[in-house]
Amino acid sequence: MPQIDFDPAHKKNGFVEFDKLKLKKDERARILVIEKPTYAYVHDLRKPKIIDGQPVKVWRDKRGNSGEKEEVYDLDFVGRPLCLGDLTVIEEKGLDENNCPACARARKNDDVDPPTRRFAMNVIKYALRADGTLVQPFSCQCVVWNFTEKKFNDLVGVAAEHEGLVGVDLVLGPCVSETFQNFPIQGSPRHFWKNNEETQRIVKETYEANRIADLEATCGRRQDKRFMEYDIDSIIEAWRIVNGGGSPEPATSLVGSEGKASAYRPMAMSDSSSVGSGNFGDSMAALVNDAKPAPAADTKDTPNGTALTHNEPAAADAMNFEDLLNRLNN
Ligand SMILES: [Zn+2]
Numbered sequence: 001m002p003q004i005d006f007d008p009a010h011k012k013n014g015f016v017e018f019d020k021l022k023l024k025k026d027e028r029a030r031i032l033v034i035e036k037p038t039y040a041y042v043h044d045l046r047k048p049k050i051i052d053g054q055p056v057k058v059w060r061d062k063r064g065n066s067g068e069k070e071e072v073y074d075l076d077f078v079g080r081p082l083c084l085g086d087l088t089v090i091e092e093k094g095l096d097e098n099n100c101p102a103c104a105r106a107r108k109n110d111d112v113d114p115p116t117r118r119f120a121m122n123v124i125k126y127a128l129r130a131d132g133t134l135v136q137p138f139s140c141q142c143v144v145w146n147f148t149e150k151k152f153n154d155l156v157g158v159a160a161e162h163e164g165l166v167g168v169d170l171v172l173g174p175c176v177s178e179t180f181q182n183f184p185i186q187g188s189p190r191h192f193w194k195n196n197e198e199t200q201r202i203v204k205e206t207y208e209a210n211r212i213a214d215l216e217a218t219c220g221r222r223q224d225k226r227f228m229e230y231d232i233d234s235i236i237e238a239w240r241i242v243n244g245g246g247s248p249e250p251a252t253s254l255v256g257s258e259g260k261a262s263a264y265r266p267m268a269m270s271d272s273s274s275v276g277s278g279n280f281g282d283s284m285a286a287l288v289n290d291a292k293p294a295p296a297a298d299t300k301d302t303p304n305g306t307a308l309t310h311n312e313p314a315a316a317d318a319m320n321f322e323d324l325l326n327r328l329n330n
Helices: 087-093 101-108 149-162 197-210 225-242 248-262 284-290 312-329
Strands: 029-033 038-042 045-048 057-061 069-073 075-079 116-126 140-147 169-172 185-187
Touching: 045 225, 075 225, 101 225, 116 149, 116 197, 140 149, 140 197, 149 185
Parallel strands: none
Antiparallel strands: 029 116, 029 169, 038 116, 045 075, 057 069, 116 140, 169 185
């Protein structure tokens, strides 16, 4: 095992603490989309599980719902680092082997997958009673929704029906699989946040006070290049053991497509993706901050001109808020 200095650069951190949108089995939820998503390219790193020097196998259903089972190597989750490649290069070539060790390995051998997009956005989750109606008094939470390419495509469909998603209530669930966060998504014709000025104010304040700015860090781990290489070496070594040992390079090159095709890769993990462009210029927060200062009459109540006021000007501000949303949707 290599030695290492106590250097901050070697910390395996890069994770941010955040509340995430996660549904339990059969659970439903209602959320408000309040900003456009960010995305980051990530590598989903897995390796064969080795116990007592032997690879572990598991049975799983064959693809295509044939009902047949097949025995495959059980895979351990190694990590989900953010791809170190250049975004332009990845979007053009699918990977960036010159800047990212995982991409370089993916180019050479499919024991490592090319990067995939993983998406993230802050959403407002309404506090609901069991019957799906709002709890009283009105309450909500700002959480991060991370999702994969497949869900992004689902949301594109919903967005088409609603001419955009920002400002739209989505009804989620019931959740089919907690592990894969598999649940139907429907746009609602009614938006709870619009109920009255009070709900608008609470939603806005909850979002502004609790949103995660660094969404990219919720998509994958920011990993030092050397740590990424270390993880990749461990993947190569595990596959070398699976293939009966021998010298590392010939063995790993043999793993090739056979190893990957038989590997157990849960779909929800393998199609994970996305980037974080920090695209808050499109977010409601940015728009709110752009809002005109409140009229002089209530300046003393809203010194920064961004908070909704509690008296007459509130109605005007609330309307501006809606106008801003409308603008967002256009
Ligand atoms: Zn990469």
